[in-house]
Amino acid sequence: MAHLLSRIGAFSHRRRLAVVLVWLAVLVAGGIGAATLSGETSNSFSIPGQESTVAQELITEEFGAGGATVDVAVATPEGSTLTDAENSAAVGDLVETLGALPGVVSASNPLDPAAPSVNPDATIGYSTVTYGGLIEDVTDEQRTALLDAVADAGTGDLTVEATGEALNAGAPHMGVGEVIGVVLAVIILALTYGSLVAAGMNLLTAVVGVGVGVLGITIATGFLDLSSTTSALAGMLGLAVGIDYALFIISRYRQELLRGADVGTAIATATGTAGSAVVTAGLTVVIALLGLSVVGIPFLTQMGVAAAATIVVAVLVALTLVPAATSYLGMRALPRKVRADGDRASRRSGPGFLARWVAAVTRHRVVTVLATIVALGVIAIPFTSMATTLVPTPEPDSTQARAQQLLAEGFGEGINGPLAVLVQGEGAAQAAAEISGPISSLSDVAAVTPPVPNAEGTAALVTVIPGSGPDTAATEALVGDLRAELVDLDGVDTYVTGATAVSVDVAQALDDALPVYLVLVVGLAFVLLVLVFRSLLVPLVGVLGFLLTVGASLGATVAVFQWGWLADLVGLTSTGPLISLTPILVIGILFGLAMDYQVFLVSRMHEAHTSGEAPLEAIRAGFRRSAPVVVAAALIMFGVFAGFATSPDPTLKSIAFALAVGIVVDAFVVRMVLVPAALALMGERAWWLPRWLGWLPHLDVEGTALKGDGASDDELRALREESETVESGAR
Template sequence: MAVSLSRLGAASHRHRLPVVLVWLLVLVGGGVGAVTLAGETTNSFSIPGQESTTALERIGEEFGGVGGATARVVLQAPDGQTLATPENAAAVTGLAGELAQLPGVASATDPLDPAAPAVDPRLTTGYSTVTYDAAPGEVTPEQQDALLTAVDDARGTGLTVEVGGEAVQEPPHVGGPAEAIGVVVALMVLAVTYGALAMAGLNLLTALVGVGIGVLGITIATGFTELSSTTPTLAAMLGLAVGIDYALFIVTRFRQELRGGADVPTAVAVATGTAGSAVVTAGLTVVIALVGLAVVGIPFLTQMGVAAAATIVVAVLVALTLVPAVLGFLGVRALPRRQRPGAARHGAHGAARPGFLAGWVATVTRHRVVTLLLAVAALGTVAVPFSSMQTTLVQAPPADSTQERAQELLADGFGEGFNGPITVLFEGDGAPRTAAGLSGRVGELDDVALVTPPVPNADGTAALLTVVPESGPTDPATEQLVADLRDLLPGTDGVQASVTGQTAVSVDVARSLDEALPVYLALVVGLALVLLVLVFRSLLVPLVGVLGFVLTVGAALGATVAVFQWGWLADVVNLDATGPLISLTPILVIGILFGLAMDYQIFLVSRMHEAHAHGTAPLEAIRTGFRQAAPVVVAAALIMFSVFAGFVPAGEATIKSIAFALAAGILFDAFVVRMVLVPAALALLGGRAWWLPRWLRWLPVLDVEGAALERSPAREDSGELVGATRD
């Protein structure tokens, strides 16, 4: 692999202008395609085939527009008045009529309709249910804007008017000021690492080209298939982080080769062959982890994984072709000016200059038992909250938004459970009669505040029963009520009963993801073992790396539970409200952190393996490899942390918890697992760390360290191997 990649790097160097133009053409073409072909994303997270999802589809068929997305326009009378006064009643009825005429609206109820009133007992608070033709998550921004404008105009009547519900949920955004701060921090880290701001800017620019192409491709895909609104944000977050890091690894090796006296074409080829091999292997781990989300069997999760994986593939291709082309234009200017005249004095493979990291690894490996135990104890302690993790699909609205105020008004007027009603669909001959007969028993269940009279369809073959819990949508008691209803309803004399509604959908998705979590964790751990055995031709080194990854995941999710569920340090992350984690968080974090953790393992341990393969004693090989690779891994980890942390203050609950868990996981994995636990454990194992049973020695050699390049005479004479022309 190293020889093939070195040839690719040499070719990219020789044809650097066409390579740059091709990538720019792809970027521009993606932009044109995104503008002309893009469709709408969806906020709907459901699993086809589950009871709640199937029942929602059936409601749409049996009751027409009832199955569409809904919004609740909440009205409250001024202090000392009621909604029933003539002036207020006229305003309420007039608003209901206006809402019914809005674009995309199928119906809008009148809170004061005598046949179906929707006001509290004091007549101070009421609501209009606005039902759209579109399914949940598919209401367009233009339709949302029209609704918000009507609500804002209605405030002129003196009533307090707010709106909430699934129909007005906004998709996450990309490119806000917080994300920009993360990119600026990453640029500063690169500038310090390279010693030159211009070099840092070029590294960042190549990464932005890759992530731009990836996100634009996803945007184009929305015109042909339904994608979650979270998909492009996750792809951008992950693609930007790895794109910067992969370029960093290749550029760093290129600079080392220049310092060792190599000319530019040879340095490009060797850097692409050695660091590029590690980039391909590391990128492959991320892609496998993301595509592996398909085994969970949840379509929207599979789409997220495949889209993000495609962005990673683009980032790898950019690192292997565009970065060498740009380095060809830069030449020796990639080095700081003071290093250019004395480049021959810096060995490409020599030991790094003594410094903090050299003293660090010497201390860790000298006190290997103590540091190993401290690292495990620290990560285990942080992971403790993970045991109490709760998940939900219900997102808390942004603080001080109209959605939050609408929920507060409804909770004050009708109770907490009114914001998360549960719908029971009865189908079959005599469905309305069966629903009426069971409503009394349903009302006797724990946590039930109200059961509304059954609503039959036009031909009497179906009926809807609405159950209002006493607790809120994310309360565990509401989840238990869903289970109690399903236990009560089977065997209804030929009438099929299904529990549905957004609360039930959330419960079902959360349960499915929780059940899939251990299966997926076992899958990625197994893949990690296989891949690392191939890379390092060792059993114990992969075992140490994988156990470290498990500790990383536990600590990352434990810290996330402590902040987002328990409320610790909530102000630091600009958290609006505490509560269960978004259901997507654990499984996505495991998938993404798996790839990133293996990145660090490969880049760090491959240098140790390289030194050991050249005959260095085991302990000294660990220290030498650490001194060579640790500065780059530290820079890469700080960059990834900055990018992920930039998404935390943005305010969208779906992205916030995922970004926080990834940022925390990067810190734990890079600075505790890879910088402490791994060198301490390998030092404790000594030469046994690189042992491979005889019955496994038939495994292929991936040559991540580029040993084939070291053995090849073409390293000295680049003509045959790299085929490069001299500058």
Template structure:
């Protein structure tokens, strides 16, 4: 692989204009395609074939509930008045008429309709259900603004008026101030690392090209597939982070070789052959982890994983083709001004001396370092044991959606924001529903049960169950299970339970079943890859065990902040509550790949030194000294990018981005830079042991040993290549 990438680096330089033009055309084509072919995205999480999803489809078919997005416009009369008073009733009807005329609206229910009233018992609060022609995610920005303006104008009258619902929930997007701050922070880290704004800017630009093509491709896909609104955000977050880091590793290796006197062409090709090999291997581990999400059989997770994996592939291709092409244009401008004409380096910089002191202290005190790190990570991971998850999202505090839901909860009870529906199907469905209603009312946490509503043909019926607790509460989740158990004992018709909380329970159950399978698959494939990379059994095992510690600490910190409320002000958190159900499995999928990135970049330099003949501890010190500065920079960049999505992120992205940001810091600075060198020092030569019966395995040559030995001679580089390639220190 190293020799192939070496030749690829040479080719990218010699055809640099063609390479740059191809990538720019791809970016422009993606922009045109996204502008003309993109479609709406979805904010609903459901899995085909589950009880709750089947029931939703049957309700839509039998009761014509419609597939359009809905909004609830909540109105409250002035203090001391009731909505049913003649003057107020006229105002209500006028507002309903205005809502019915909104663009894209199919109907707006009359809360004072005696056949289907939606008025609170004290007659002070009511709500109108506004149904749109377009489905969830298909309500345009103009339609959303129209109803929000109508509600705002109505709120200036005698009533207090607010609105909630999926129809008025804006699709989350990227490019806000938080993300911009994250990118600026990444630029600062790059500038300090390189000592050159030219190199830092070039790194950001090439990463931007990769993530731009990836996200534009996802936008094009929305015109043909129903994708989740968070898919492109996750792909952007991950693609930007790894795009910057992958280019960083190649550029850093190139700069080291330039300082040692290597000519530009040879240095670029060698950097692609050596650091590029590590980039490709690291990209493969991330790719495996993300594509592995498809194995769990959950469509929206498959979409997220494949979209993010495609973005990773683009980031790797950019790093090994566009980056060397641009580096050849820049020449020695990637170095600080004072280093461009300086003589070749022969010593060790003071910066590397700091890292040598770090790793020296860790390897000398390896047992205390291991114990202290293990205890610290274990303490941080403790809150993870009490983790609760849900798919029910809570609107941000201070928004009209939050105020509307609070008005409903105050007047109708918490359960009005997440009712459950029992659906009955069969010849005796109405009678069965009638018998079931009495038994349902006896269950814990049930506030009210509506009379059964039969369909036109009399072979189906539905009963609405209003819980006492809110949709994201554990009590309502328990009610879903109790309701299903009770209905299973009632003969006469086939029964189903659906509703927002029921969908959340079903998805969580599927995730719980899929998680162990996914973890075994991803870890198993990654272990095989790492065995091929390091020609060792213990190094991959220690690396994977370190990831489990990282995962526990990241989830523990996330639970402490988002569920317990510790330090919630730092992340601009409005309300505490359960984590999004996707958090654990996405954490494994994304963080495992990134953790293995650091494992490969750091330990491959140690393996390189050991392969050259250094003693085990000396190899740890040498490899750490060479790789730690760039791993630190990479970790700070990833942390900055992920943290940028936290302050203003939507509920789904906020907690996942926080968990990833914490996970990156823990993995890079504790697991990879303390636990890993301490464990390797404790193991000594045994760390690099490979059983005889596995010696037949191919060597991936991530360190570029073949290049260093002169086996990658392109016929033109001559002795300069053989003298300088593969030194990398």
């Protein structure tokens, strides 16, 4: 692989103009395609074949329903009621205005005698606004028109607010936090390189890669029903790894220049060595993301495939565009003071602090391993109380939150999360009437509406109002109680659906799929790492370290987002269960990124060991050579994820926060403390591979073949001199 990638690097150097123009053409074509072919995204989550999803489809078939809805809550001033002449006229005008809005097919009147929707005191009511399309069909302009109408109506004596599924759609937009994350990445790159030109080029190539990936996803929205979070997640991950992958190759290129190599040779060598590690690391991320398909949830599969495709683009950019752009950069990749020094090979480098760090960690290896495990175990404790839901929690000061509060005051908390019971079959209306009594007697049931039959009499719909809110454990338990109560009905089929029921079904599917996902992804990555390091214990340490990382990451996320600890750090205005997608997405993404650091850090240790150094010295030497780049890469990752953690999108916010914490824990605690200490504890046994596995192919991510096959004596001497200078500088 090293030979192949070095030839790709050499080709990109020789044909640099063509390579750059091809990538620019792809980027421009993606922009044109996104502008002309893109479609709407959605925030609706469901699982084909689950009871709640099947029920929604059947309700659409039997009743012709299915349009997205918004509840517009109306409250009177103290001392008056909605039935007063003036208030009644205002309500009528509001209903007429709502019914005439773009996309709206109907708006109910709270004071309609046939179907009133007011509380017993007639002080609070609501109008149900129904759109002609599903959630994803409601446009931003239609949502804006409704919110403007609600705001205008609320300027009089009545209090008017709106909430509902149709207001929850819309893709998240880049905010100040994301921009700060990118700026922080530029600063770190500039400090790492000592050159703004090199830092800018690194960021520019990463932006091209993530731009191509995100634009491709945007084009796909015109043909597929994609979640609004898909492109944001792919962009966040693609930007982070794109910067890091370019950083690894450019850093190795700079090392080759310091050895005295010319630009072309340095590019080819860097692409063959660091590029091999990039391919291996990128492959682990792709495995983790594509593995999300085993869950069997279409929108999760789409997220994984889209993000994996963006990672593939980032790897291709790193192997082709980065060498081409580096060729234009030439010697300017080095700081000006270094370029002014004619004897580049005599430059001394090596972070003294990191050398002392790894020396202390490996010297006190037993204490280090135990202390790390205990500390991360304590941070992971909140993970045991993690709760998840798909029911979105509105921002406290939004019209959605105020509307839900009004409805809860007038009708109880359960009005914000009603459950629907569909009865289907001959005699459905009678069966629905008979079950209303038993349903009313269930725990946490506040009200049961009279059955509503369809025109043919083959189905009936019963609405159950829980006594608790939609994201509470009591309402989730009620879903199970309803299904247990209805399971033995003869002659008819029954289904329970609603936002909480969908959330329960998705959570159950994720719980069932998570063990399979972990076995598949961790197993495949373990095999890949065995091939890379030709060892069983090194990959085992890497995988077990990841378990500590993910426990600490999700534990910290629960403490902040569910318990409310230090919530102001991410601008969190309300606490509650995590979005159901958060755990499995974090596990998948973080596993791939954790293996990135494992490959980049340990591959240099393996390189030193295969060169003949003793196990302990190999660990320390490899750490000194790779740790500075890993530190910079981890800080960049953290900056990007921390920036996205300020996003207003609740799904993206919790995922980005968990990833930011996970990066810090994995890079600076697991990979730079636990792994070197554990490898030092195992000594020579760390690199043990059973004889019966000796037939396994050798991937050579360190580029050993480039050094030993066809290398000149001068090149080999330069390699030895560089190793000596790095180590002496570190000491």
